[in-house]
Amino acid sequence: MEQKTPPKLSALPVEVLEMITSNLENGDIKNLRLTSILGFTIRLHIKRVYLSANPLNIKVLKTIADNDLYRNGVRELIWDDSYLCDANNLVPANPKKRQPKHASGFDSILRCPKWYVRDSYRHLESSDCRGENLFLPDLMKQEMSWEESYAYYYDLAQQQRSVISSNADVIAFSYALVHFPFLSMITISSKAHGRLFGPLYHTPMIRAFPTGFVYPGSVHVLQDQKAQFLWKGDKNGPRKKYTIQRRGLCAALRMLAKHGDHKVSEFIIEDYEKFDRNWMLVDVKTPGHTRDDLATLIKRPDFHTLTLKVDRKSYKWGEGKVFVEMRELFCAIFGLPRTWSFRFWTDDRNKNIHWTCSRSPGPEGHLRNCTDEV
Known part of the structure; x- marks a missing residue:
């Protein structure tokens, strides 16, 4: 006996579809919008x-x-x-823009300010000791270099100053x-x-x-x-x-x-x-x-x-x-x-x-x- 093909998602009544998607997170809805022909028929919450x-x-x-x-x-x-932090108080991420006065507080090996490393470790320790983030070890395996991290932070601070x-x-x-x-x-x-x-x-x-x-x-x-x-x-x-x-x-x-x-x-x-x-x-x-x-x-x-x-x-x-x-x-x-x-x-x-x-x-x-x- 020939089996019937189950109805596609697009064949469901709109009311049923809305009831189903109302229980989904926005992240799941975004994926569904990308993979389904329904596209923008499914609304984000x-x-x-x-x-x-x-x-x-x-x-x-x-x-x-x-x-x-x-x-x-x-x-x-x-x-x-x-x-x-106020961008005006930060050491420039671009080496060409740094001045001799910045040398004392700058880690030449990690290529970022010493305070940035110190305060970042404190932030990391306060997160790790809570034991609430089960994905923290995996995230740390992909940790950015201190130089990259500070450059990104510096750019955010510049954007903040502009705003x-x-x-x-x-x-x-x-x-x-x-x-x-x-x-x-x-x-x-x-x-x-x-x-x-x-x-x-x-x-x-x-x-x-x-x-x-x-x-x-x-x-x-x-x-x-x-x-x-x-x-x-x-x-x-x-x-x-x-x-x-x-x-x-x-x-x-x-x-x-x-x-x-x-x-x-x-x-x-x-x-x-x-x-x-x-x-x-x-x-x-x-x-x-x-x-x-x-x-x-x-x-x-x-x-x-x-x-x-x-x-x-x-x-x-x-x-x-x-x-x-x-x-x-x-x-x-x-x-x-x-x-x-x-x-x-x-x-x-x-x-x-x-x-x-x-x-x-x-x-x-x-x-x-x-x-x-x-």
Whole structure:
């Protein structure tokens, strides 16, 4: 008896095909699109976009924003607010551009700066000792030479400098607010790079890293920057000496306050040990101040959740300036006519606070449901 040929994938009803592919990762869908005649019939699952001071991340974000097929599905934007070393402070990767003063800190055998080797080893050791990356030994067999690794890092730092000097990342964020109509969640993270070969977020920049690329952890935060670029064209901008403590965080809040016409209802800050710095600053009377921008976001009718995530080791419970200032900020918004949530998360499950703030029947509001989430 002649056996019937099983139906091809292309013969399946569209509804069944969508149900099957909805359970696949984007990587699998990309392979299927390359090997199947269905081609672009199968859509990628793009609900999140990434942004940082990197031209590749910006290019991918804008490409998605310009695609009517995918931009309507984006719900979250993650801004990688961590940075490589300042390119101005790096020894040129090109030997012809090096000066005699660079010789003392340069390893002539490995052909890269000594600090780069030292910090890269620290990054590698912190990743290896965790024992979470089962492919680490295989990746290390393909490790790049120190000279190649530093040259690649140096090029990334140069790209970063170009983006920062042109404010291309801030412009791209504004572009995203306009072109992603259903964008509802903004995450500012200084932990995107995670551990070596184990990033927290697989941004286009990180996915493009060469196999075996070993580099120092990207935990640098651009602090004390001049902030005039955020108020360009605004007559009520800050004084010349006004600076910002966090580029991505402050820029995102400023652009959200400036544009106004968006649907962002949840704002998340993921941070490491630098979080206890007073990123809201002290001078709350400064026009366009970061704290004022945060208050503007919280006061929006459709805003409902503010989440702060920090490392336990970097925050002494009950003593942090951020916690005190957030409580002061709540006092200014008690009159809100709806309920919203504030979550303060640490990596200690015994010290997570969830506040729900709502308006009381009287002229003044109050806090309620202050509970520990375990």
